[in-house]
Amino acid sequence: MLKKATILLVIILFFSLCLSYAQYxxxxxxxxxxxxxxxxxxxxxxxxxxxxxxxxxxxxxxxxxxxxxxxxxxxxxxxxxxxxxxxxxxxxxxxxxxxxxxxxxxxxxxxxxxxxxxxxxxxxxxxxxxxxxxxxxxxxxxxxxxxxxxxxxxxxxxxxxxxxxxxxxxxxxxxxxxxxxxxxxxxxxxxxxxxxxxxxxxxxxxxxxxxxxSNNILTVLPIEEKINKNYPLFSINLNGGQLSIEDRLFIDAITSLEYKEFIGFIPFEEQHLYDLTPIKTLWELKQKKYKNLLGVNYYILKYDNSINDVNKADILEETLSYYVSVDESFVDGIYNLLLYAYENIEYVNIDLLKNAIEKFYTASHTQEKIYSGVLLSIIHYKLNNIKEAKEIHTNLLNTDNLDIRLETHLALNKTYLEYKASGKSRALEYLEDIISELRENRQFSMYSDELDSNYTSFKKQLLMEP
Structure with missing residues (x-):
């Protein structure tokens, strides 16, 4: 009986789909x-x-x-x-x-x-x-x-x-x-x-x-990709040394949050392995002045949807001020924090954010340097420091062995800055020159559809400018 009912349901669904699809x-x-x-x-x-x-x-x-x-x-x-x-x-x-x-x-x-x-x-x-x-x-x-x-x-x-x-x-x-x-x-x-x-x-x-x-790419765009690690970020050493009780609570809370974000829920049979109230744990660690202020604040900002605008602004100011004040410049996770702060820039003092990004940009290398350099360039652009923004992109484009997609991203950003600095004609000239160079790159053919689409979108949007 169940088998017949299943077959009937399949037939009904099939004909429903056929009826909803116009044919002439x-x-x-x-x-x-x-x-x-x-x-x-x-x-x-x-x-x-x-x-x-x-x-x-x-x-x-x-x-x-x-x-x-x-x-x-x-x-x-x-x-x-x-x-x-x-x-x-x-x-x-x-x-x-x-x-x-x-x-x-x-x-x-x-x-x-x-x-x-x-x-x-x-x-x-x-x-x-x-x-x-x-x-x-x-x-x-x-x-x-x-x-x-x-x-x-x-x-x-x-x-x-x-x-x-x-x-x-x-x-x-x-x-x-x-x-x-x-x-x-x-x-x-x-x-x-x-x-x-x-x-x-x-x-x-x-x-x-x-x-x-459909999407405005005629601007200086940040690199929205996060820098991912296989462990909780912000200076927790999992490869040696003694972890305190607070360290373990922090790690368990973050692991639980990221697991739930990835899976959608924590299965009943695995709940004993995870922290079921990770946000509460993070706030308790913060109240106890747990030493990893950067990590606690970042994950509260990222996962606690109940915080209001005032709390968000206060936590961001505390976090950025703390990072600027400490001796350590390169900390795993700082780029993700800086990107979050940029994405919520209406809650941030822009000069404080610039100082934090400059500190990380100066100390970082390879991927982190490129990503933070783009953010720093955007902040300079927002402060109308077009020359400084262009110089950063020029330096980043001189990085050896750049991924072609990343190089294209930087090239389009610099083209926009050329437009703001020298006008549309100069920007179009630069765009054609840089795209011709990129097409010579052996990697270009691997992503030609994506890169050509980005180039076409950018050029069309630039041509539409007065």
Whole structure:
């Protein structure tokens, strides 16, 4: 009986999945099949018809195309615009139209995003939008350019059917260089109408293009990777010497916290091996003035979610002040502490943090020196010491045997500092020079997709700067 019930459940789940996945009678052998199924099933911004067709060659209207673009923006984190205050100036569309809100949101979004300095009124001039009119390839192209990034490589484009002095020719050429809308044998066919199949293909390319600006990397970024050890951090020697009772309590508390963080819970049969109240133990050690103040404070900050902002600020100040005051400079775990302090910089005196990072940077070597050097450079940048920030990155880039991913991270950071110091043109020159050098590195091919994506994102974001 149980076996039959299981089989029945599997069958029900199978058909439920099939029903939730749209399939169309007229798409499987169509050139746009991949894009159509992506648009209807993966991101769910397109729909087919009740008769099981998609009708890929059917033309799409202005309102439908703008609505699709708006849905693309809303599907990407950071571009939702549900509180648009733009009032459409067109007299032939009001809030009774099915697409009014989406068009309103889109108009507001392109004004605020400023990807290409194009407004809806620039494209559809006059007091009528004609929302139900079929959209031309030219109109769709300029709308698309309003929400896409600039190309990283420029080449001249000429089309037999579009004069180069037409308004928006440069924007059209940028879109072609970006590979989002293409021409046909030196023709763009600007007045052809856009089909549903073409729309699905275009919006998929837009979606992928927006990935390049979904995270802001046009800044000096810290190296967020922690420096991990196989034992609790902060000067506890597990390889020799006598451990005090407090040392053992500290080690047990940290081991328990990290085990629970990794597994999610402590199994009942293993509970006798671990500290079941590790946060309480750490606070008790702190109250007893346990000698390992750095370790206790760090793990309290990291794991005790109940501490308020005032306590957090006090503990951070105590911890950083203590580290700056002691003779010992290189302590296992200090980078993790400094990174935590940077990530919570609103609770920290920035000069105190700079002094702590400088101390560790001066004493550390190899990996720790690079990581802390980047943090120190960021602090200098925040204090508007651009020259010092650049010098640190220049020194770090001269480190022997750098991992290619780390070297790329440093190179992009320095490019941003060049931009802040000398302007966009100089930064773009430096970026091309350093990337050319990195491509010569034998390691580059191992991570080419990741590194090319980072480079492309960075350059696009830099090109979008005024």
């Amino acid at each position: 009678l007229d798409i499987d052998n169509h050139w746009s099949a991949d894009s159509v199924y992506w648009a209807t099933n993966d991101v769910k911004i397109f729909k087919g018809y009740p008769d099981g067709t998609f009708r890929p060659e059917e033309h799409i209207t202005r309102a439908q195309y703008i609505a699709l673009l708006n849905r693309i923006l809303e599907s990407k984190n950071g571009y939702t615009n549900n509180n648009a205050d733009t009032i459409l100036s067109y007299i032939d569309i009001d809030n009774t139209h099915w697409a009014y809100k989406e068009i309103e949101h889109f108009s507001s979004a392109i004004d605020s995003l400023g990807f290409a300095n194009i407004s809806l009124e620039d494209i559809f001039i006059g007091n009528r939008l004609y929302p139900n009119r079929k959209i031309s390839r030219f109109e769709a192209a300029i709308l698309t350019r309003a929400i896409t990034t600039p190309p990283i490589y420029i080449q001249s484009n000429k089309f037999d059917d579009i004069p180069v002095n037409i308004r928006f020719f440069n924007e059209l050429s940028e879109l072609v260089n970006n590979g989002i809308i293409l021409g046909f044998n030196n023709k763009f066919r600007p007045y052809d109408y856009v089909t549903r199949a073409e729309s699905a293909t275009i919006i998929k390319r837009i979606y992928n293009d927006l990935d390049y600006v």
